[in-house]
Amino acid sequence: MPRFYFDHNATTPVSTNVLELFSKCLAESYGNASSIHYHGQQSKMLLEQARRHTAALLHASPKEIVFTSGGTEADNLAIFGTMRGNARRHAVTTVIEHPAVLNAFAQLEREGVAVTYLPCDRQGMVSPQAVADAVSANTGLVSVMHANNELGTVQDIAAMAAIAQQTGAVFHSDGVQAAGKISVDTGALGVDLYAISGHKFNAPKGVGALFVRKGVELNAQQFGGMHEQGKRAGTENVPALAAMGQAAENAFCADSSRIGALRDQLEHGIKERIPDLQFNGVNAPRVPNTLNVCFDGIEGEAMVISLDLKGFSVSSGAACSSGAVEPSHVLLAIGLTRQQAKSSIRFSLGLGNDEAQVDQLIEAVAASCAQLRRLSPTYV
């Protein structure tokens, strides 16, 4: 059975030239980047090349890039590195963040920090005014995700960062779902900290980075050698970081309009073929690859399994440890009922998709939806 992948917001396949570089580095560049000798220097060179490419993707300076083990670590480093030991004891984030941010803030609360969770509107947009109303001279950190993983909506980060910084707060953005999908200019956005994850833009899993604006203070959260300017101890994963650098360069040069056209093809096809549905978060700026649809009267979980058995990988919500799914907190936050949230499916496209695949996906979704609705006690 042919398999088609439409879950690129969960993770992406590794691109061919990324894989080539990754394999080559794994085989040949085994030196420790901190070593003085030839082998060490080879690795160091690859590491710094990766840093330049990663910086370029974010329109940043290479000195502003701290490599991490991924998005979660980058977010945690940003949040705890700013708030632990901070005299300011208040922090602000939103209700639609990824667990990597939400659960870090929950930990801050346990450590005595007061946290304000900003709501969003029905499109998933957080208002800059809400940030202005929440911050005070006691606010140490404001953290707002750039693009949402489930809806794809893109926040007005520049406006919020400016507001936060007026009170002296540090502004962090979780950019894991934005980097590689839309242009990210850390200068224009005005962010102090910005987290990214390699595997969301066709690099391997296990590498990411935190942009730390020059001059922004950040306390290390793990201790060891003086790697990454003392901000992140631990021998660098050079092959994977080199691969992320290559993926960043690819993404920097990529044309996102092709993916956007495929997403629009999917959206129109579904709208044409299937009645009684709503598109979640479409009346807002959004990344070009994501489409979130609520199909009245179906169980999203059953739809995902049904499509999987037909060869299509899509997502219905955040997976928990046992593999079962709970209704998405993001969809609940935009005002969907539990049932609507559980009836929603996320399609996220990527480099490997094409028009023919999208056409087949539309057919499969229409068939699965009709089948599930025939059985549904709530769909009449």
Next chain:
Amino acid sequence: MSKELIAVAMSGGVDSSAVAAMMKHRGDNIVGLTMQLWNQRRLPELATGEQSGRCCSIDDVYDARYVAQLLDIPYYVVNFEEQFEKSVVKPFVDDYLHGRTPIPCTLCNNFIKFDQFLEMAEGVGARKIATGHYARIVQDDETGRYQMLRSVDSTKDQTYFLCGLTQPMLARTIFPLGGHNKSEVRQIARDLGLPVAEKNDSQEICFVPNGDYAGFIDAYLKEQGAAAPDLAGEVVTTDGKVIGEHSGVHKYTVGQRRGLGIAARDPLYVISTEPQSRRVVVGSNEDLLTPKLEARDVNWISIAAITEPRRAHVRIRNRHIPAAATILPTSDPSRVAVHFDEPQRAVTPGQGVVMYDRDLVLAGGWIV
């Protein structure tokens, strides 16, 4: 086109793992599904550290997934936690608080496994389901009616809990283990190299650790923010004499002897519990004997509803040996009267009652 898809309910235990393996090896087109029914991280005060044999533990999902991987079949965990709480856990708690002894396994079969799960299976493209229950289903050639029979292994027979299965449910259900002994099933699992072949059977009520249902009810009510109702009251004899006090009617079940905390010359048994007055009525073993009962919400399985008296063997508890009786129709077609040849001990309102003709399961209902 390939063979029709069948969904196998996989709990991670030896029985359902053997079902999946047997079906895969005989060439069926199967998908494995594990029902996530209850979050064991809830009610942490009940944590025992001992996870095996309890439903929906991470270990069981791990085992089911591992078996599916070995068999190279598609496999998914499906979440029924909300429905399970609504249809099984809440009625379980409610029954105890009202002086009834619930049987959650029957509710789970009626409302989750052979209802929600069947629907989920059909939704993903599987018209039929297979489970590791010990029971047999056959179709009567003449009438087309689906009939249920006790399993070949009488010690494992689960028909008592399956007595709510309707014709549409039976039409779409396969019980591959009904013709096997448990020891054979273990051997099949061993022969197929299943890692769960030596796993212990699940015990008690799956969501209640260690069978401590009173502790579960207290913890659940506390979690729900519902102040546990004061269920303490008097212990009285059958002639109304107060002989002691107890700390909660929900801690007593009909027929119970131990744990009354009252010294008496002859052994005392719980005869009934009265939630209204919060009294626990105790008496002698003889007081527990009842010659007849009425069953409500009767589900006719292997035969159509009776219109005249019929001889049967009637089971009033899972471990009860079916007793000879006459079953009689009543003016209400959903009810039957059961007259035992010999009085039966501890006939308990709210428990299931299942009527047999030898191996054939005639009907099931609830004791009034």
